[in-house]
Amino acid sequence: MSEAASNLLAATNEDTCGPYFPIYFADPALEDLTCVDPGLVAQAAGTPIILRGRVLDRHGELANGAILEFWQANAKGVYRTPATQEHEDIDPWFHGYGRLRTASGAYEFRTILPGATPGRAPNITITIFSDGISRVVTQVFFDDQAGNDTDPVLQAVGSDAAKLIACHDGRTASGAEVYVLDIVMAGPGETPFFDDLES
Amino acid sequence: MGTEGRILGIGPTDNTSDQRTPRQRLRLIPDAARESFVPVVPARYATRPHEWDMTRTGPDRPRADGVPIEVTGVVRTESGRPLAGALLEIWSANHHGRYRHVEDHSGLPLDENHLGLGRVLTDDAGCYRFWAISPGAYLARPDIGRWRPKHIHMSISGGSSRLITQMYFPDEPNNASDPMAILMGDGFERNIGKPRDVGPADVEEAFDFDIVVGGRNATFFE
Numbered sequence: 001m002s003e004a005a006s007n008l009l010a011a012t013n014e015d016t017c018g019p020y021f022p023i024y025f026a027d028p029a030l031e032d033l034t035c036v037d038p039g040l041v042a043q044a045a046g047t048p049i050i051l052r053g054r055v056l057d058r059h060g061e062l063a064n065g066a067i068l069e070f071w072q073a074n075a076k077g078v079y080r081t082p083a084t085q086e087h088e089d090i091d092p093w094f095h096g097y098g099r100l101r102t103a104s105g106a107y108e109f110r111t112i113l114p115g116a117t118p119g120r121a122p123n124i125t126i127t128i129f130s131d132g133i134s135r136v137v138t139q140v141f142f143d144d145q146a147g148n149d150t151d152p153v154l155q156a157v158g159s160d161a162a163k164l165i166a167c168h169d170g171r172t173a174s175g176a177e178v179y180v181l182d183i184v185m186a187g188p189g190e191t192p193f194f195d196d197l198e199s
Numbered sequence: 200m201g202t203e204g205r206i207l208g209i210g211p212t213d214n215t216s217d218q219r220t221p222r223q224r225l226r227l228i229p230d231a232a233r234e235s236f237v238p239v240v241p242a243r244y245a246t247r248p249h250e251w252d253m254t255r256t257g258p259d260r261p262r263a264d265g266v267p268i269e270v271t272g273v274v275r276t277e278s279g280r281p282l283a284g285a286l287l288e289i290w291s292a293n294h295h296g297r298y299r300h301v302e303d304h305s306g307l308p309l310d311e312n313h314l315g316l317g318r319v320l321t322d323d324a325g326c327y328r329f330w331a332i333s334p335g336a337y338l339a340r341p342d343i344g345r346w347r348p349k350h351i352h353m354s355i356s357g358g359s360s361r362l363i364t365q366m367y368f369p370d371e372p373n374n375a376s377d378p379m380a381i382l383m384g385d386g387f388e389r390n391i392g393k394p395r396d397v398g399p400a401d402v403e404e405a406f407d408f409d410i411v412v413g414g415r416n417a418t419f420f421e
Contacts, residue, residue: 008277011413013383013390015365016216018352020300022290022316025354027245057218065302069361071238081239082358082420095241103302119231125238129363132215133207136225137236152229185219195225196236197414198201 014134019065021101021129030099032110033070034176044094046075046112048176051124051140051166055105058187062105069127070098070109077115077122110176113142121147121154128183136193140181141165157192164192203227210378212345237419240356242284246318253289253317253331254402263313265294266333269400270366270392272408274325274355276417281325285357289317289329291350296337305337321357330402336373348373348380353410359419360412367391368406 029037036042051070055063073079073096076089080096098109114122123139139153143165148154154161166181184191204225210216228236249258254267274282292298292315297307299314313332321327331351339347350365367374369391374380380387392406 009275009279009411010386010389011277011411012362012364013386014362014413015352015379015383015390016210017354017363018365019215020290020298020303021352021354022288022300024314024316025245025288025318027243058222059218061218063219069238073235079235079239080241081237097238097240117235120235123235125236127238127361130215130219132210132213132217132219133221135361135363136207136221139232139235152231156226156229186222190221190223192223193221193225194228194236195201195204196228196416198204198225199228199233199236199415 016131016134017067017129019131021065021067023101026101027099030097033094033096033098034110034112036093042093044074044112045091046115048110049113050108050110050173050176050178051181052108052178053106053166053181053183055102055107055128055130055183055185057185063130063185064103064105065101066105066107066128066130067099067101068107068109069129070111071125071127072096072111072114072123073117075112075115077117079117113177116145116147119152121145121151123151123153126183128185133185137196138183138191138193139164142179143167160192163189201227208382211381212340212343213378216378234419237359237416238361239359240361242357243286244320245286246320250316250318251329253291253315253329256312256314261312263293263310263332265335266404267330267402268333269328269330269397269402269405270351270408271326271328271405272410274321274327274360274410274412276360276421277411277413278418278421280418280421281321282355282357282360282412283321283323283325285321285325285355285360287319287321287327287329288354289319289331290352291315291331291334292337294332294335296335307335307337333368333404336371345376346373348377355410355412360417362410362412364410365390366406366408369394
């Protein structure tokens with residue numbers, strides 16, 4: 001252990017959320033980032049999209065009870081962080097953090113298409129919690145967007161890049177462009193996941 | 200920083216862990232993308248005033264069966280900074296080991312005075328406090344007689360800190376065979392609540408459980 005690391009407190013171990021994350025904790029405002037709350041005259045800027053798909057286990061079965069969290073830039077490519085509070089392109093009606101629990105393993109998240117940030121293709125970071133695992137993370141991209149060819153994350157995964165690219169399914173639903181991505185937790189077709197503790 | 204990503208462990212005797220744990224080594228995040236992997240949860244005050252007391256379903260209702268406990272602690276990052284205004288979402292089984300969740304089909308008894316749901320915010324010093332019923336252990340794998348030890352689930356989110364963990368109890372007979380405890384190895388000790396004097400609180404047992412949210416994400420904006 002390095003000298004610097006020895007000054008750090010030992011972290012509490014991450015643990016599985018188990019199968020019974022309370023549905024009571026669901027927050028509709030975190031499942032649809034296009035509107036702040038029903039009834040308010042407030043709407044995020046940008047192209048509404050629906051990202052949908054399935055979370056699948058090693059046997060191709062739906063991974064029921066998974067929690068998905070989403071993190072993305074606004075339509076102008078700005079993340080809302082402590083460092084960007086005064087940024088001129090902050091959207092007051094968009095914070096970029098979403099969360100849902102899927103009972104069945106099929107998910108649908110309504111948001112706006114993230115803008116490109118410098119050097120990056122538009123993407124959404126997805127954090128997955130479920131019974132049997134602790135937190136795992138990845139990023140999803142969009143098949144009709146410029147910049148995928150030169151994005152460092154897609155380049156880093158090489159021939160697995162297609163597993164991180166959501167495909168436009170050729171239609172709109174309720175005024176939103178629909179993109180589809182299945183997340184394969186393990187086994188054949190396994191989605192590439194990233195290590196934000198060792199990176 | 201490591202030179203390669205981790206291979207995640209699979210919890211022994213945990214079928215769901217076998218089904219859902221990624222088998223490939225986790226990929227390292229390229230430097231140019233590292234900051235984009237730091238979600239910042241907006242400050243949310245999604246709590247109701249009575250939710251700190253999980254020993255009742257409401258302030259005007261009787262106590263649930265079992266041993267009422269108090270849990271207190273401080274939430275910090277690895278560098279020691281207290282995490283103020285963080286949301287703790289807490290859930291646990293009742294005295295009999297049953298969750299009041301539509302997907303818990305164990306058939307164990309429900310308790311009309313127990314929900315097993317709580318939410319609290321940390322104060323400016325990162326401190327939190329809640330009351331709960333000491334949860335029952337339950338038989339997770341009847342085919343091999345493997346139990347889940349008593350535990351309380353806790354989800355912590357605030358700023359770039361994000362952690363889902365469980366608080367276990369000291370000297371429980373089922374701790375040693377728990378799949379997740381086995382994966383934690385010697386570090387399991389950090390996930391056990393420390394008994395302390397109850398003091399004036401109207402509970403029968405009290406535990407300190409300090410939480411450290413690890414990793415670079417939690418300290419990214421310090």
